Amino acid sequence: MYLVKTPWLLKKLYSNLIWNQSRNNHCIYLTFDDGPIPIVTPFVLNILKQYNAKATFFCIGDNVSKHPDVFEQVKNAGHNIGNHTYNHLKGWKTDDKTYFDNFLKADEQLHTNLFRPPYGRIKKSQIKLLKKAKPDLNIIMWDVLSGDFDINLKPEACLQNVLKHTENGSIVVFHDSLKAFERLEYVLPRAMEEWSRRGYEFSPLAP
Template sequence: MDKTIKLFNCLYPKFIWEMPPVEKVIYLTFDDGPIPEVTPFVLEILEKYNAEATFFCVGQNIEKHPDVFKQVIEKGHAVGNHTHSHIKGWRSPVETYISDFKNCDEQLGLLTDLKSKKLFRPPYGRITRKQAKVVRNTHEIIMWSVLTKDYDIRLSPEQCLERAIKATESGAIVLFHDSLKAQKNMRYALPQYLAHFSALGFKFKALHFDT
């Protein structure tokens, strides 16, 4: 876990940053989809490694691509709320933020029957305490312990992979993106990441919290 993440971890102890390191398990997460250009690639590569993951979906994308969203569900992955319009928490009044958040929940709810606690990840990792208080009434707020920075065009695909591998330990929650911006790095890093940790005996599971 890097220093910035550790600092935020102290500021927001009620959020989930990583899972207990009791077994060789990694929790992969994918933000900003589902989109037809990238999400099916992710699903295919996850299937190849028998890996489960958690997709934090943008409501507008579910609305535009319900068939891609359906594929995510059918493959047995977990899904979470990433707001309807990828709204910035620190710049939005509580009412606006919560209405956008609820909109996404509606999109998720159309096709899913969630038996475990609902999951939420704030876009940009930014959310005010007031907003978080409302969200936590119904959702577990999931952050991450490994930021791959797959979206960072200054990073080469090799650097992206290296930083992801270095930062990962048992129980890690790893953040990738199924987005157009991140796909160049992600398409390279994800398969190699899966190959690397599968060979070391790690399993990849979806995030579930009992209600």
């Protein structure tokens, strides 16, 4: 089970994490998790370029090691980079030291002050460790989860998820992964077209 729109209570419980940007700005903050990989990440980059859109890519360190050329494409296109751990670890099921070391291993490659915990699962003790090591670290969550990772979700329903719930300042989660590609390939160009029609701008998250 997952929630497409993050409830206010969860934001309040974890108020030291970043869930959305200012509602005063007619801007959407697109984020892409789990890359970089061939085929899918270049597809995303091409769609974003068509709309002069900038986004934030939360990269898995192991994928950066395997596909450095694709990682360079992301950077060269002017998008921002975030840390998504080296091996996509779920914080709730990982001891603090292992989680912290995995974060640091990815940080050696990514050199960024943006971090998103895989699955959105992180313990408060892990937050404390990361913030102690990097006081200026911004831990980024979201307020709209597209559900593109859900293999049982029809692409049309995934599109409605993002169009219905996105508003000024929304941080929207997509995945540049093979698992998500069937839905992402359908949703992203259609969502970008509709959002552009509504007059939204597309900015990366500031480090």
